[in-house]
Structures are given as C-alpha cells and as structure tokens.
Amino acid sequence: MNIHKKIRQIRLLKGFSQEYMAVQLRISQAAYSKLEGNPKIGKKRIHSIATIFNITPQQLHDFEKKALFKTKQTSSTSTWTVKERKLLDKKITDLESEIDSLRKKVTLLIESKGR
Secondary structure, three states: OOHHHHHHHHHHHHOOOHHHHHHHHOOOHHHHHHHHOOOOOOHHHHHHHHHHHOOOHHHHHHOOHHHHOOOEEEOOEEEOOHHHHHHHHHHHHHHHHHHHHHHHHHHHHHHHHOO
C-alpha cells in the first residue's frame, strides 16, 4: 500500500480531520487533501505526519490496517488483550462523545435557521 493511503487510514483511525492535520502541518486543508492523493511524499513531511500521529516514520511505513485488528486465538474463539480492549473502549467513548457534540451542533443550526 502506498504511503499516502496509509496516512489517510491512520488519520481516519485516529479520528483526525483533514482540517486538523492541515493546521498541525501549517498548510491549507486543500494542500493537505492533495497530499493524501500523492503517492510521493517527502521524508520531512512524512516525519511531521508521523509526529502528529505519535508514531515513528518507520511505523508509518510499516502500517498495515489488518494488523490492528488481529486477535489472539484461543481454541475456537477470538479474544482481545486487555490493552487492546481498553484502547477500543476509549476510542468508542471518544467517538460517542463526538457524535453527541455534533448532534447538539446540528440541533442548534436547525433551530437557528428556523428563527
């Protein structure tokens, strides 16, 4: 998989918007969007993106989405490690909180248009 596709997948898994990434990189959102479509990204930019993701450039290059969701097999059932489960639970909680916040914003927007 090309590096730009890995960057997009990691960004989505972390719940980061393109706007957030652009602000962190001090570029426009349009420039960031083009970056995710470009298979040739410079080493300095890869390093900066890896830093935002809190990983090393090598981890970014080695990233495989499938590896994130591998489970340990015990007999015929799949189980998550305690660490994996805690990370998943935190992500779910964060996403639920974001959904609630977005619902409130939508409600406020709808109400303000009705006035």
